[in-house]
Amino acid sequence: MTGDLISLLIHDLGLPADRLTDDAGLDHAGFDSLAVVELSVLLADRFGIDVSDSDIRNAATLGRLDLLITSRRSGR
Template sequence: MTGDLTRILTHDLKLPADRLTDDASLDHAGFDSLAIVELAVLLTDRCGIDISDSDIKDAANLGQLDLLITTKRSGR
């Protein structure tokens, strides 16, 4: 996972760092519906990424979420 995503998840969303591995599901990492909405807003505000709640929910794990964010950042 990229450092930016890790910082957002640990500092802003207060998710436990020991659960943030690439293969961790969103549930295992500590996401709830509010955290998903907050992450979408933070990514839009801080990174200029247009990402929806459903895009985030569709990620099978944090590694896929990180890849999605990286792809959206690069405009692909």
């Protein structure tokens, strides 16, 4: 995962660093419905990208979420 995503997850959302692996599911990583909404807002504020709550939930793993965010940031 990119450092930007890890930083958001640890410092802004307060998720446990030891659970943040590429293959971790969102539930295992500590996401709840509020964290999903907060991440969506943070991505819009910090990076100017639109990643909906459902996009985040549908990513299923942190690795896939990272790929989604990276592709949106690069405009692909």
